[in-house]
Amino acid sequence: MGTTDDFGRWIRKLNTADAPKTRLILLPHAGGSANSYFQFARGFAELDVHAVQYPGRQDRRHEPFRDTIEELADEIAELIGDWNDLPVVLMGNSMGALVAFEVTHRLEAKGNPPLALFACGRVAPTLRKDEGTHLKGKDAFLQEMALLGGMGHQLLQDEEILDIILPPMRADYRLAETYCASPATQVSVPVHVHIGRADPKVNEPEAAEWKRSTTGEFTLETHEGGHFFFTDNGARLTAAINGALNETLAVNP
Incomplete structure (x- = not known):
């Protein structure tokens, strides 16, 4: 693993x-922080749960944004690559699903793969989805945020808060919208994809393309809700993760 200071900046318990039984590592959505998973993490009684804090936000707001998904994944994989006292599972939401995929690919190359990858609210890595959102003006960008949900109306009206949250959000959108994995980039771990039925950013055929990115088991589950479906239906996703892990641990104790 990296130095204690580096680890503490990136990885939050x-x-x-x-x-x-297992360590769950959560990768946030565009503009998101480790704390965005705080409530969700409380649903796991038998797992240690950590989340990644990307640079450029909250207590890391003075650090530079990274230029690519791959660069983020390089640093995260370097930090957790030798963290093997417990089996590791990765879960990412939206942009975080792409980061989790690239981290998984790197951990496999290091010979320390996670047990599984859970990808939520994102089209497959090989489907580039550049809608130019990161290039839009402020008003159009805020309309996009309102469409996705996840941010209260009051936050979208508070100029001081917007000055803090918009820069990392726009930077992250640029990473996600300019990313596209090669079809040759595959992992071998089970990939479990979860999406919201009303998500305006991903439909079932787009989510189903994730199966081409793994040579292992693939599942796809659709939930009621939108882009941040698990904020309202988190218990079902929690149960799905726990169930899949119990099955995996039964086969590979």
Whole structure:
């Protein structure tokens, strides 16, 4: 792993189990922080749960944004590549799903793959989805935020808060919209994809293309809700993760 200071900047503990079976590492959405998973993390009684804090936001707001998804993944994989006291599972939402995929690819190359990858709210890595959102003016960009949900109306009206949250959000959108994986980039771990039925950014055929990015098991589950479906239906996603992990651990204890 990296230095203690580096590790502490990037990796934040959200939940600790008494006798954890697995470590769940969560990768946030565009503009998101580790704390965006705080409530969700409380649903796991048998897992240690950590989340990644990307540079350029909250307590890391003075650090430069990274230029590519791959660059983010390089640094994260370097930090957690030797963290093997517990089996690791990765879950990413939206942009975080892409980061989780690239981190998984790197961990496999290091010989320390995660047990599984859970990808939420994102089209497959090989489907570039550049809608030019990161280039839009402020008003059009805010309309996009309102469309996706996840940010309260009051936040979208508060200029001081917007000055803080818009720069990392726009930077992250640029990473996600300019990213596209090669069809040759595959992982071998199980990939479990979850999307919201009303998500305006991904439909079932686009989500189903994730199966081409793994040589392992693939599942796709659709939930009621939109882009941030698990903020309202988190119990179902939590149950799906716990169920899949129990099955995997039964086969590979």
